[in-house]
Amino acid sequence: MVMNHHHATNLAPQPDRSQPQSLTDLFISLTVLALQGFGGVLAVVQRELVEKKRWMTNEEFVEEWAVAQIMPGPNVVNLAMMIGDRYFGLRGAMVALAGMLTAPLIVILLLALVYSHFAGHPGVAGALRGMSAVAAGLIAATGFKLLRALKKHPLRTPLCAAFCAACFIMVALLRLPLGYALLGLGAIACTLTYRKLKP
Numbered sequence: 136m137v138m139n140h141h142h143a144t145n146l147a148p149q150p151d152r153s154q155p156q157s158l159t160d161l162f163i164s165l166t167v168l169a170l171q172g173f174g175g176v177l178a179v180v181q182r183e184l185v186e187k188k189r190w191m192t193n194e195e196f197v198e199e200w201a202v203a204q205i206m207p208g209p210n211v212v213n214l215a216m217m218i219g220d221r222y223f224g225l226r227g228a229m230v231a232l233a234g235m236l237t238a239p240l241i242v243i244l245l246l247a248l249v250y251s252h253f254a255g256h257p258g259v260a261g262a263l264r265g266m267s268a269v270a271a272g273l274i275a276a277t278g279f280k281l282l283r284a285l286k287k288h289p290l291r292t293p294l295c296a297a298f299c300a301a302c303f304i305m306v307a308l309l310r311l312p313l314g315y316a317l318l319g320l321g322a323i324a325c326t327l328t329y330r331k332l333k334p
Contacts (some may be wrong), residue, residue, distance in 0.1 A: 165234030
């Protein structure tokens with residue numbers, strides 16, 4: 136799904152940000168990004184797009200990652216298509232999709248062949264468990280880095296923190312489906328933010 140959102144109206148790069156120089160630059164950058172996304176993909180995406188490439192601000196990343204989560208499909212692919220659409224329209228969205236999927240598809244097929252031969256080895260199972268701990272740490276670290284963006288949110292930090300805590304309780308402790316948290320808390324947060332921003 137390709138969508139033009141409120142940032143799409145300002146395509147000119149600001150002094151503290153950059154943008155993809157061409158469709159080739161977009162494709163190569165997202166391919167490199169996709170190949171780094173083992174485990175904690177959120178941490179990699181935030182570091183590459185916000186801190187290194189400077190294609191987005193931290194605030195834009197938080198907003199658009201939220202939209203990407205609500206849309207069907209992999210979050211990072213949705214976000215990549217939104218970026219491609221912002222700078223190059225439908226062609227950019229399709230190039231972004233190709234950049235995110237082509238190389239990882241080849242790697243996954245090769246890894247599946249290797250894994251099928253060594254799946255029974257106890258060392259492989261131990262290594263995978265170890266990587267899951269690292270991935271969880273990467274996601275937690277990125278979450279703390281993104282908290283800075285909430286300081287500029289119209290709902291103010293205490294209310295944002297309350298929404299974060301409520302979402303954690305719903306998903307991690309009560310084991311409710313993520314869709315319920317997104318639809319319930321998301322609808323409330325969007326309504327309150329709209330009222331704050333409304334003239």
